[in-house]
Amino acid sequence: MTRNPYVRPISAREWVFRHPRYVRYMVREFSCLFIGGWTALMVWGLRALSEGPGAWTAFLQLLRSPAGIAFQLLTLAFALYHSVTWFNLTPKALPVPFIAAAHYALWAALSAGLAYLAS
């Protein structure tokens, strides 16, 4: 292999829409904007929590606003897509029988457990 192979410049528009696989890859990568944004929103919530009950109630109301609900629904959809793609890759990282199934089972158990604790 040559040391400095020539790489033809290619714009993102040129390759992303060339195959549905690349579009799915980009959707998966864009999940980080929503997961990261939602986490930053939770840091804002911690600030409210540190300021007292009034600030916390205002934060919960912000989450219930139309924009808050829309953002959380989008985050939920992208987060689910991230989970599914992440767990489906586990057999490549760790080639053990039923490794993906084990992750899905643990995911279900953790989700149910947290929902139960919070109810």
Add this chain to the structure above:
Amino acid sequence: MKSHKPIVWGPFAAGGTLTAFLTPVLVALTLLQPQGLSYESMHAFAAHWAGKVVLAGAIFLSLWSAAHRLRITLYDLGLRADALAAAVLYGATLACTGAAAYYLVKI
């Protein structure tokens, strides 16, 4: 030169796994706002030292994995200023985690 890859990649993998397991249910909870999200419950959780450690750790790993993935995505989209993107994104992660730690100490 020794590679820095394991240092940035480790928290990315840990955060990716953590968010895959927990983010969907947590977002569903902030949407539905059950009793567990009341001020008393959340404050009790965040006031305990173990709750503080869990929250700070989860926030750091989630933000780091998002920052790392965004860095790679920006490169994929044609942004070649990778060192700048890395500095800004990892820096924002550390700043946000620092802010979270400050609020947690105040609680």
